[in-house]
Amino acid sequence: MMSLRECLDWLARTGNANIHGITKRIPAEVFLVEKQYLRPISKAVNIPANIxxxxxxxxxxxxxxxxxxxxxxxxxxxxxxxxxxxxxxxxxxxxxxxxxxxxxxxxxxxxxxxxxxxxxxRDHTGKISGLQDQVLEMLGNIPEALMLLNMIKTDKPRYVRDQFLLIKATVSNNTVEVIQNAIQYCSDNELWSAVDFRAAVEHFARNNANADTATAIGPPYVPQPYKIKPEARDINDYVAVCGGGK
Incomplete structure (x- = not known):
């Protein structure tokens, strides 16, 4: 292990004396300029002892x-x-x-x-609890939904009302399948916010819409006049045309 004296010698000889690989400047010279703008710090930091x-x-x-x-x-x-x-x-x-x-x-x-x-x-969040019950019912009253709402209440107590109202609005415009998939996704990935839940709902709703569109399109339509079956010729006919055979 290097001594303090050895460390200081290395800094003076190498660390602060050579051109820096990124700034392309010599640290010792840069410090001479920057130290003009340095200000002394207070000798005593006033931190109340009783806090x-x-x-x-x-x-x-x-x-x-x-x-x-x-x-x-x-x-x-x-x-x-x-x-x-x-x-x-x-x-x-x-x-x-x-x-x-x-x-x-x-x-x-x-x-x-x-x-x-x-x-x-005393529970001063009676109105919030009532809102939570409404949202939980809309989410299907499943354990994963209860965990989602409880974690939102724990992580975002100051905004829990806005969070629940956003979930309520999101649920009212989507199918049960999409909602349940979004709940499971949030639970699996520990995403405890109404914004993440809404994003998950939008994702699964798009997937369902794309799947329905693909089903509705079906196989391409070919008009009857174009359904022509080419004639199959005997291989000997081609041999004769090419001059082969005996």
Whole structure:
């Protein structure tokens, strides 16, 4: 392994002294120009010491100092994390994506406790659930369709209504066979969005239309006068014309 001194010598002798293969310039000379525009960075980075992140558990709670604190129903999704801050004896959970305060609790000094806000247990998505039931019925109420809708709700909670309405509009204009093929395709390829579902539906609808057109065309029509069967001659006639035979 090269020492630091050897590495610096190599840079001065080769790495920064030779013409670069892509830029066609000498790095050491380029740096002399660029360093005029460099600015010093701050010596201290101000990161609040009391801000940490915690993952949201499947039961919509966050584990902190051996206690579980509740967050609103539906907050959980794979990999979801919230900012956690302490302020005046309270613990505050904030969504880093929207900067929205998800929950506030008094810090519990005990261990193994569940600190829960009963409002977090209420499902505030009743209208969405009703819409989901309608769309699921239109999709044939099959397990793959339920998985598709649930994954859309999990991955795109802020746009779930628009997603479901797009699926509803897509389903109403296509056949059951096309819809089921599209559902299976999305499930097999883990495509959890209404746009992907619509694209799959359009693909299978085109395939069906092309197949129907090919069936309707059938074999080419040949008028009766042109259905002429050529006369079959004996091979000896050709031999005689060519001067062969005895």
């Amino acid at each position: 940490v992140t915690r993952g949201v558990r499947k039961d919509n709670t966050i584990l902190y100092h051996s206690n579980r604190y509740s967050v609103p129903l539906g907050t959980y999704r794979p990999g979801k994390k919230l900012f956690l801050t302490e302020e005046d004896g309270n613990i505050i959970f904030t969504d880093p994506d929207s900067n929205h305060v998800a929950a506030v609790h008094r810090i519990n000094p005990g261990k193994g406790q569940l600190i829960q806000n009963n409002n977090h247990l």
